[in-house]
Amino acid sequence: MESVILDPLEYRIDRPSLLAGLRLKEGSGHAETVEGLIREAQAVAHPRAIYRMAFIESRGDRHVVAEELRFESRILRVNLENLHRFFAFAVTSGRELEAWANAKTDLLERFWADAIDQAVLTSACLFLDRHLQERYGLAKTAHMSPGSLPDWPLEEQRALFDLLGDNRKIIGIELTESLLMVPVKSLSGIVFTNEDGFASCRLCPRKGCPGRRVSYDPELYDKKYRDPSPTSHPVQS
Ligand code: SF4
Numbered sequence: 401m402e403s404v405i406l407d408p409l410e411y412r413i414d415r416p417s418l419l420a421g422l423r424l425k426e427g428s429g430h431a432e433t434v435e436g437l438i439r440e441a442q443a444v445a446h447p448r449a450i451y452r453m454a455f456i457e458s459r460g461d462r463h464v465v466a467e468e469l470r471f472e473s474r475i476l477r478v479n480l481e482n483l484h485r486f487f488a489f490a491v492t493s494g495r496e497l498e499a500w501a502n503a504k505t506d507l508l509e510r511f512w513a514d515a516i517d518q519a520v521l522t523s524a525c526l527f528l529d530r531h532l533q534e535r536y537g538l539a540k541t542a543h544m545s546p547g548s549l550p551d552w553p554l555e556e557q558r559a560l561f562d563l564l565g566d567n568r569k570i571i572g573i574e575l576t577e578s579l580l581m582v583p584v585k586s587l588s589g590i591v592f593t594n595e596d597g598f599a600s601c602r603l604c605p606r607k608g609c610p611g612r613r614v615s616y617d618p619e620l621y622d623k624k625y626r627d628p629s630p631t632s633h634p635v636q637s
Contacts, residue, residue, distance in 0.1 A: 403567040406449040406531065409491065411523040413438055418519050422512065434512050441516045444496045447524035448571035450564055451489040451532070451591075456480060461627055469559045473552035474627050475603065476544055476590070483592055487536075488563045489543075491528055492586040493521040495572050521585040532591055542598035545589035547579075549600050551625075554579045560588055 415438065416426075424431040454466040462474045466486070480486060497520060501513035529541055547554035557579045561568060574582045581588065601609075602617045603625075 401453040403450050403452040403565055405567060405570055406451075406528065407571060409447045409449045409524045410527040411445065411447050411493075411520050413442070413516065413519050413523065418515065422515055433509070434516075437509065437512055437516055441497060441500065441513070441520065444500045445520050446494040446496045447492060447520055448494060449489060449491040449524065449528045450568050450571050450573075451487050451528065452564055453485055453487055453536075454563055454590075455485050456483065467563055469563050471552075471556060471559055473544075473556065475549060475551045475625050478625050479542070479544065479594065479598055480592060486590045486592040487532055488560055488588075488590055489528060490561075490564055490568055490571070490573050490581075490586060490588040491521065491525050492571060492573050492581075492583050493517050493524060495583050498583040498585060517585045521587060525587055529591065538593050540593065540595055540597070541591050542594035542596075543589050543591045544598075544600060545587060548589075549603055551603075557581075557588065560590070564588075 415435070418438075419426060419431055419434065422434065424434060454469075456464055456466045457468070458465045459477055459480070462477055463470055463472045464477050464480055465471075497517050501510065501517045504510040504513045529543075532538055533541060544552060546552050546556035546560060557575060561575055572583070573586050573588075576582060597614075599614045601612050601614045602620050604612075605616050605618070606612075
């Protein structure tokens with residue numbers, strides 16, 4: 401299957417949760433400034449996504465081969481255990497919004513603009529999930545991103561971007577030499593069917609992470625993902 405581009409991709413800024421996340425009271429002066437920034441952001445925001453369905457061809461204890469590309473991760477391998485396909489994706493809130501946020505010279509406004517940019521990306525990711533669920537009849541889905549856990553390191557971006565192909569450039573995402581994405585408010589990874597509510601945060605012990613979605617389960621790796629072979633790698637380095 402060829403890559404599919406969603407341009408523009410829908411999004412919706414959840415104002416109450418954005419204000420709550422910034423610890424601003426509705427109706428306060430700062431909240432009104434943020435409301436104004438949201439209006440500015442909505443005038444320029446242009447999120448986009450690319451995805452590609454990939455069929456699994458073979459698997460080892462710690463890897464999966466799909467579309468002739470090898471993905472090295474014990475956790476990914478176990479999560480794809482009973483599946484024959486997954487969806488590689490990359491989503492961005494867009495260069496337009498990044499340029500708008502970067503142009504803010506006031507430190508506090510820059511901070512808020514950055515939070516709005518992140519809120520657009522988060523929402524765009526949810527719309528991509530919904531698109532995949534509706535178009536392909538998927539039930540519950542989960543996703544994994546290279547670099548979110550040491551088990552699937554950032555170096556795996558190369559295979560992921562090879563899978564997405566050159567069309568990825570159409571949506572304006574570049575991969576730097578250090579394998580980070582530009583625009584910064586971009587997310588790449590795989591989406592797969594999952595009934596267990598998988599989330600990388602369950603396997604990540606990082607304390608105080610503002611992006612944490614669910615609590616850390618210190619027993620989950622041993623219960624579900626521990627590789628029986630002696631070369632088994634830990635989740636957290
Ligand atoms: S806790 Fe934070 S760093 Fe760890 S996986 Fe979740 S979002 Fe990423």
